[in-house]
Each structure stands twice: as structure tokens, then as C-alpha cells.
Amino acid sequence: ETGVTQTPRHLVMGMTNKKSLKCEQHLGHNAMYWYKQSAKKPLELMFVYNFKEQTENNSVPSRFSPECPNSSHLFLHLHTLQPEDSALYLCASSQAGTGTYEQYFGPGTRLTVT
């Protein structure tokens, strides 16, 4: 595997379910990100992890719970979601720090909450 991978690619879940999204980067980066992409809206940054430490939580509801066990893996645990949480969830990684470090994105998980 190369780049940033995400599983599953598609997920349908009920509002009472618990599921997890997984992201893995094979680029040697030390910063990882979760974004939410909804139609007609800019990408919304949800969480940032820098060297496994959460450095940003953009007022995300507690029904979204991130986990970063190491610099290569990032999870997003989901529970009691709402239909408005249906969206494409993108993971990204980059080198941490200043400079023109670009973010590399995964293919996303298309989440549908029924």
C-alpha cells in the first residue's frame, strides 16, 4: 500500500450503531487529520494529531471520537450519529511544522446514517 488509505470506503449505519473508520499513512508523516466533506460546503477540519497528540478539536460533537495510536494510524469512532452526519470523511497526513508541507489525502469513507 502506498500513500494514505482509508477503510471502509462506504459505510451505512443506523443511528444507534457503533462503527469505526480507519486511516493509515505510508508516507512517514507525523501529522494526521480528519475532515468532513458535505455537499455545497467547504471541507471542515475536525481533528488534528501531531506526533500522536491531539492538537485540534474543531468543536466536533462527542459522538465522534478520534484515536491515534501511532503516527501511521488514525481512527474515528462513531456512535449514536445523526442523519446530518452523513458525508464523506477524509483523512490526510503531512509533515508537521512550518513550511510548504502539503497534505496528502486518502480516498475517503462515504458515510450514510439512516
Add this chain to the structure above:
Amino acid sequence: AQTVTQSQPEMSVQEAETVTLSCTYDTSESDYYLFWYKQPPSRQMILVIRQEAYKQQNATENRFSVNFQKAAKSFSLKISDSQLGDAAMYFCAYRTGDNYKLTFGKGTLLTVNP
């Protein structure tokens, strides 16, 4: 707060022609970076081109070039000799020099007509 505005929700271009996508941003910072990302249908978002604010010279990557007008806070993307594979959603993004958070615009959907 920094904002990024893409005023063209959709654009279309004939194959082999040139198209320009607009982006404006609002910031009080002097040290920042600007990016254009491309998201093809159902495929991963990839970086197209980047520009450091301290550089006066406009960035160029093969058929892609930018027109960076710092005083006007404008950062447009020009695609020359458009190809069918250029069809995608294009996002303009901004980050400050000391923070790796990206702020995205809402995107411009580019259609390339054969």
C-alpha cells in the same frame, strides 16, 4: 479569521482550451501559503500547485499556473490545453506560515467538453 472564497461553483471548458478558476482569500497575515487541490469524481484529492506568499514569481506546474496578486488577495488557477482528465472539483486552500491547518474554499466543479 481567514476565509477562502471561490466565486464560481461550476465552470466548463472545451478540450484544448484554457480556463481560469478564481479564488480570493482574506487574511491579515504576511506569511502564508496557498494551494490548489484537485478532486476527481470518486478519487483522491491531490495537490495541483502551491504558492508561497513571499515569492513574487507565480508558480507553474506543466499546464497549470497561478496568477497570485498579493495586494488584491487573489489566487487564480489557469489550466492550459485542457484535457478530459482535468474534469474535477478544484479547491483553493490557505494556511498560515506557523500553522499547518488548511482553510478550504467551497470548490469549483470543472467540466471539460470534448
